[in-house]
Amino acid sequence: QIHDKILLTGAAGALGQVLRERLKANCKVLRVSDLNDVGAAADREEVVQADLGDAAAVDRAVAGVNAIVHLGGYSVEGPFEPILQANIVGVYNLYEAARKHGVRRVVFASSNHVTGFYRQSDTITPAHPARPDGLYGVSKAFGEDLSRFYFERYGIETACLRIGSSFPEPRDRRMLATWLSHGDLHRLVSACLDTPVLGHAIIYGVSDNAVTWWDNSSAKHIGYRPQDSSDPFREAVYARTTPPDLSDPAAVCQGGAFVTAGPFESK
Ligand code: NAI
Ligand code: 15L
DSSP states (O other), X not given: OOEXXXXXXXXXXXXXXXXXXXXXXXXXXXXXXXXSOOOSOOTTEEXXXXXXXXXXXXXXXHTTOSEEEEOOSOOSSOOHHHHIIIIIIHHHXXXXXXXXXXXXXXXXXXXXXXXXXXXXXXOBOTTSOOOOOSHHHHHHHHHHHHHHHHHHHHOOEEXXXXXXXXXXXXXXXXXXXXXXXXXXXXHHHHHHHHOSOXXXXXXXEOOOOSSOSXXXXXXXXXXXXXXXXXXXXXXXXXXXXXXXXXXXXXXXXTTGGGGGOOOOOOO
16 A cells, blocks of 8 residues: 655664665655654655654654654663653654644554563563563553553554564574564554554564564454564574573563663662
């Protein structure tokens, strides 16, 4: 399906650069936005620089688009203030602008760190209670709840993608379970943009890995069919990494190193 105009936030980031290329196939015009410089507008692109913490700037970025792919934000565990501005105030500014401008659908980059304190021996679904593994995970849980409110109250549909680890290749043993290939990331975002009825859905963003901790069967209506798997990388990952230390929560919990990160505050 070809959409008229899609806004991609976080376009200067790692996944933003990946989707900037690929999402042009999904729309007539792709509007790219970030706090950082995203370079000049290419063919069929528009550039609107915006700090997510700045409501007026976010309003300008959202005006006139049909759908939003929201990747912008503070993307790791860290101090509260920048997380607050980018992920909490920022996601509020985004939904307020979407409401005012009549945008009907958002694909929101949430994170597996919303449920990072579940054990790697657990299999969980999006219906399990959140167990955020840090302030970053809490901020993504806020975004999920806020999007639920805008769906119930205003009918704005959102897919909350609890992305696992989206990198060119799985980097360690944990990522054999959490890996989302860039191709599958684009397939997942496309499915969320195109499905006739999205509603408010939470889905783990993960490839078809043999080992998985996440059951996505409640989100089948989206029509996401992963085509990649971490399995071909398994042998090489095992060869270059050591077995997990089972007394370390970072090795036992789904969130990995995030569960022991911080605190980052000075007092
Ligand atoms: P990234 O850190 O490379 O990109 C995030 C982008 O957001 C950056 O270009 C940054 O400039 C922008 N940004 C930060 N604060 C901003 C603000 N106040 N206003 C406007 N823009 C701001 O992160 P990456 O890896 O590309 O991830 C994209 C999204 O997906 C993030 O929201 C991240 O939390 C989420 N995610 C990514 C995963 C991954 O495996 N890469 C896993 C789970 C979630
Ligand atoms: C995330 O939420 C981060 O944005 C990303 O950089 C990875 O660390 C990923 O989770 C992960 O859990 O591997």
